[in-house]
């Protein structure tokens with residue numbers, strides 16, 4: 001595949017940079033004329049000063065961490081990937097996601113499922129998320145400026161994800177919209193929210209909930225005369241709890 005004018009490209013070297021194929025780019029290693037890359041194939045190798053870089057296509061994770069704009073708190077890829085791993089949904093799945101927020105969860109899931117309908121009630125976040133979705137180039141996300149507590153239009157849904165205040169109030173609507181076997185996943189910041197969600201789930205036609213906390217600890221390695229390896233001192237200690245249940 002050839003690089004088009006202004007296309008997003010990843011300069012992959014000792015560090016990586018997500019840029020568009022236009023104009024000039026300066027980084028700590030030196031400068032590169034990006035418009036000269038237009039027409040070249042992905043995989044092309046260049047030098048910035050004495051450093052080797054490959055020009056590759058960015059992944060969704062590159063896009064989320066390097067280009068997408070954030071306003072409200074986002075669901076990180078580690079938690080989004082856990083949603084795919086636990087539910088096992090795939091290419092044909094129809095997903096409803098609320099609230100959209102910065103659209104991080106929608107953007108991640110859209111790479112692996114068929115169609116996403118995402119609800120955002122605040123205009124400023126709707127605008128920001130719409131820009132992120134447009135910039136991602138993904139065509140299978142429909143964003144609505146709508147309050148999900150007023151109703152879910154979609155039916156026979158495979159997965160509903162909730163990341164908003166008072167998610168327990170939306171469970172009745174989710175029960176109607178999901179198909180039998182469909183999944184409800186609620187992202188909760190606090191244990192009290194987990195409890196409220198689970199109390200509501202037990203009153204309705206859902207399987208017993210499964211609660212997952214996904215902690216990741218990064219390690220560092222120093223390769224030298226004396227190589228040493230240990231966990232990084234600082235870690236992201238808490239993101240959110242994921243509550244999973246299937247509609248019966």
Ligand SMILES: C[S@@+](CC[C@H](N)C(=O)[O-])C[C@H]1O[C@@H](n2cnc3c(N)ncnc32)[C@H](O)[C@@H]1O
Nearest residue numbers: 072075099101102103104105120121147148164
């Ligand atoms: C924490 S953010 C969601 C972040 C999102 N999961 C992401 O990964 O970028 C919560 C969002 O839900 C929206 N929201 C809250 N209640 C809502 C409702 N009833 N209907 C639609 N959106 C709602 C808020 O305006 C906010 O933008």
